[in-house]
Amino acid sequence: MKDINLTPEMAKLRPLLGEVVSTLESKAPYGAVSLSSRETRTFLVDNSQEQVIEGDPTAGGILTVFDGHTLREKVLSGFDKSALQQGAKDLIKDVSFSKNGKIDTGSDLKVDYKTGMEQDPTQVPTNEKLDYLREMNRRLNSIDSRIVNARVRYTEMREKTIFRNRSADMSQDIQRIRLVIIVTVKGKKGVVFDWVSKEGTAGMEILSFTDQELETVVKNAIKLLEADRIEPGEYNVVSAPGVSGVICHESFGHGVETDMFLKERAKAAIYLDRRVGSELVNIYDDPSYPGAYGSYYFDDEGYPATSTQIVKDGIFIRGLTDLYSATVLDIPRSPNGRRQDLTRKVYPRMTNTYFGVGETPLDELLGRVDQGIFLSKVSSGMEDPKGWGIQVTCHYGFEIKNGKLTEKMYAPIGLTGYVPDVLGSISGVSSDFHLHGGTCGKGTKEYLPVTDGGPHLLMKARLG
Amino acid sequence: MLEKIQKTLTKNPELKSWNVSHVTINGSQQYDLEKTTEAVRQVTSEHYKIDVLCDSLDGEGKPSSGVGTVTLLPGGEISEAIEQAVLTAKLVHNEPYDFPEPASMPVVELVDQQLVQDPSGSLKEVLALLKDSANLLADVRLTTAECFGEEKITHLVSSKGIDAVQNSTQIYLQWVFIAGEGEDEVESFAEIYRRRISDLLLEDEVKRRAQYTTDLLQAQPPPSRTGPVFVQGATLANIVSGEVLGGSLIQVLSSASLKYSEETPWDLRKSIFRGDVKGDPLNVWANRQLPFGMHSSVFDTEGLPAQRVALIQDNKLEGFIASQRFAHYLNLPATGDFGNMELPAGNTPSAVLSEDPHIEIAEFSWFNPNPFSGDFASEIRLGYVVDGQERIPFKGGMLLGNLLDALADVTWASETGYYGNYLGPVAARFNHLQVAGE
Known part of the structure; x- marks a missing residue:
């Protein structure tokens, strides 16, 4: 096995991890150890400043023991051999374990993974990255004199992990990158802004923007200066993939993270094998989606990445699990055990969550709407797993008239409703597909990179 | 080391x-x-x-x-x-x-x-x-x-x-x-x-x-009406000063870095509002010295000592929140990080604010106004239609408006409370907001 993906400190400790697991399992029914290093760098260029910001890195070992009842962890900063060995002894000291339920210890894979990249950010000098952002800033400012600021923010996150339990010995080196452009313009209504981003588990090769993409973000920012508020009411709606994605993220994403079942917070728990949407609704979560921003090779508990279908033809068929929830609920594991970083516990979390595609071309979908709204750009969403309310805030949308998009823009637009009503009203699913990257929290914490998306959807929804 | x-x-x-x-x-x-x-x-x-x-x-x-x-x-x-x-x-x-x-x-x-x-x-x-x-x-x-x-x-x-x-x-x-x-x-x-x-x-x-x-067990469908909206406690703190670990509209628009990039419309000694002020005057301190405040500190990451900055007095901006760098660029005093938001007590007892018929918003799904304009359309997780002794809970619908316009037409309670990143009136009546229900 080659330690091609690891820091030297992590590679040096790796051969000892089996012994640490044995120490943990000398008392506990299940033991595991992870070594984790996460580093973030952000580069910002705008009209008035330049910055290179290093995020607080986390690096160290996580010792885990589990008896099917309570999960105990000790987190050690840094990679010190004796601290790790002593930490394992301390973690099981004075604790009585009793085996409860069947613990699925996962795969016996012994493999190393690394994000495939044409242009590895670590091999690109800082001056080249800054020059790239400066050029992007210059291109944006040349488009329209009403631009007050053009922020170009590039972030690279490197996550290196070794996971070891009694059967698995795996490592992964994940490179996530994201470039966000925010254009602010000033007019009679004050300062307004629009943005566009590209992101993925990939190298810098995915970060190019065409002139048309830059002109579109500037054009929409300027249009926001004249946008009206929408009259509250129920509308025929076509959602862009970004909006579709947030709808599935907030409806059958958060609500089927099965820690919510244990906490009795999820209405979905009593809807297993029941209809929750129209027959056109299929929802998936897939951390193995190639190159997506929320992708990885195995989760933070060593479970190999694969696709999970959550809703099939409108029927809710299964939720997303981590080791704890799968064991206690006695349901199959899925590769969704994720932690923000080593300072945080694992929860069942989404990765790349999306609606499955349909067969209808977008033009045909729009053609079915005499009068309605095209929800173009999403800004945020909020879940309500128990009440199945949904809130999606759209930065803007456009009028649909006689089956065609008009230039009439509304902003902002809030979409609310009862999840089964919204999903049940879906009467058209387009054949195109896009994923959009972002950050997802649980409450106001536990932030993780994710994507959501899918096709365009035709539905009825309450807007305001 | x-x-x-x-x-x-x-x-x-x-x-x-x-x-x-x-x-x-x-x-x-x-x-x-x-x-x-x-x-x-x-x-x-x-x-x-x-x-x-x-x-x-x-x-x-x-x-x-x-x-x-x-x-x-x-x-x-x-x-x-x-x-x-x-x-x-x-x-x-x-x-x-x-x-x-x-x-x-x-x-x-x-x-x-x-x-x-x-x-x-x-x-x-x-x-x-x-x-x-x-x-x-x-x-x-x-x-x-x-x-x-x-x-x-x-x-x-x-x-x-x-x-x-x-x-x-x-x-x-x-x-x-x-x-x-x-x-x-x-x-x-x-x-x-x-x-x-x-x-x-x-x-x-x-x-x-x-x-x-x-x-919530008794909650009815949301009403549709425009008029006074009463908010209290942590939900009011969330509207005024943002989430406890996040920022607020006032924090964004009073930032010297945004003044430097010409993205805030606010100017020193000018009203922060775009129209007439119909309610109580707004007075705000950016207070990093607040005892046990979540955003309090002895010094910030640059080493600037904690201050209690008179930020908005009688609706007018009295200072920008400036790091050392932007203070130098704009020839302003360096304040360091914003800290917590402090508002003085109003003149009206909370009980009086809630006497007349009104809508009370107890909790939002997520109140997140546009960070530049202050426009918001936020789902209501729990509200009440209050008329005399009758207090009917409802769930759903949206509160629509603009935060700056709402702050220009508000009556503050005379009692104060502390909610992590906010010290100020425990309640407020926003006199003219729209609830979009069914």
Whole structure:
């Protein structure tokens, strides 16, 4: 096995991890150890400043023991051999374990993974990255004199992990990158802004923007200066993939993270094998989606990445699990055990969550709407797993008239409703597909990179 | 290791200025379900964050300053890390500026001694009190609780002569109440951040949350109307000063960096509102000295001492919140980080504010106004239609409006309260907002 993906400190400790697991399992029914290093760098260029910001890195070992009842962890900063060995002894000291339920210890894979990249950010000098952002800033400012600021923010996150339990010995080196452009313009209504981003588990090769993409973000920012508020009411709606994605993220994403079942917070728990949407609704979560921003090779508990279908033809068929929830609920594991970083516990979390595609071309979908709204750009969403309310805030949308998009823009637009009503009203699913990257929290914490998306959807929804 | 870093930095002739923060965190976490403990965790972390400031020439040959940052774990390679930071600093080009000079540091209370002395024991006590309080309630069940406690020590040293230490603690508590049965079950999700355990006011908060939960069982569809909207407690604090760990519209628009980039419309000694003020005048302090405030500190990351800044007085902007750099650019006093928001008491008792027929918003799904314009369209998680003695709960619908317009037409309560990042009136009546229901 080659330690091609690891820091030297992590590679040096790796051969000892089996012994640490044995120490943990000398008392506990299940033991595991992870070594984790996460580093973030952000580069910002705008009209008035330049910055290179290093995020607080986390690096160290996580010792885990589990008896099917309570999960105990000790987190050690840094990679010190004796601290790790002593930490394992301390973690099981004075604790009585009793085996409860069947613990699925996962795969016996012994493999190393690394994000495939044409242009590895670590091999690109800082001056080249800054020059790239400066050029992007210059291109944006040349488009329209009403631009007050053009922020170009590039972030690279490197996550290196070794996971070891009694059967698995795996490592992964994940490179996530994201470039966000925010254009602010000033007019009679004050300062307004629009943005566009590209992101993925990939190298810098995915970060190019065409002139048309830059002109579109500037054009929409300027249009926001004249946008009206929408009259509250129920509308025929076509959602862009970004909006579709947030709808599935907030409806059958958060609500089927099965820690919510244990906490009795999820209405979905009593809807297993029941209809929750129209027959056109299929929802998936897939951390193995190639190159997506929320992708990885195995989760933070060593479970190999694969696709999970959550809703099939409108029927809710299964939720997303981590080791704890799968064991206690006695349901199959899925590769969704994720932690923000080593300072945080694992929860069942989404990765790349999306609606499955349909067969209808977008033009045909729009053609079915005499009068309605095209929800173009999403800004945020909020879940309500128990009440199945949904809130999606759209930065803007456009009028649909006689089956065609008009230039009439509304902003902002809030979409609310009862999840089964919204999903049940879906009467058209387009054949195109896009994923959009972002950050997802649980409450106001536990932030993780994710994507959501899918096709365009035709539905009825309450807007305001 | 801090001394070694200082020595290495001092010897480097390429540096204009530098500062180093040595940060250590010790934390405990406990996660409980209704009848079991799901997880317990002990977390320690330690790092050294080094900022170096270098002067160089930009692409057009003009003098510029740039910062390079690097973070080291204990035992890390110091010289190599500093070289990397210097390389970055010389590639970043901004108008010249310098790091802050030393200044007298105020005393700001940030530490809960109980939490420091026995972190995991303290968490157990908090969770036991939560469970005991919940057990007294007949109509709701506590199904989960998470409690985190941590102590953070920051030692900041700079080339300008700053050498200061600050200790702080933080406690986080989350829980869920469930009421009802089967498909009719409802939940209420509570999340509180404070610096000390006694500020959780747990027994009162448990009662309030339990009432919300049982009211959700009776909730009607939302009404549609425009008129007075009454908001109180943490929900009011959220509207005015944002989420406890986040920022607010006022914080964004009073930022000197946004003034420098010409993105805020606000000017000194001019009204922050775009129209006439119909309600009580707005007065705001940005207060980093607030005892046990979640955004309080003795010094910020640059080393600027905590201040209580008179930000908005009688609706007019009296200052910008400026880091050392933007203060230098705009010839303003350097304030450091924003801190917490403080508003004075109003003139009207809360009971009077809620006398006339109105809508009360108890909780939003998420109140997140546009960060520049203040426009919002936020789903209502729980509200009440109040008319005389009648108080009918409802769920759903949206509150629509603009936050600045709402603050220009508000009546503040005469009682004050503290909610983590906000000290001010406990209630307010926004006189003209739209609720979009069914």
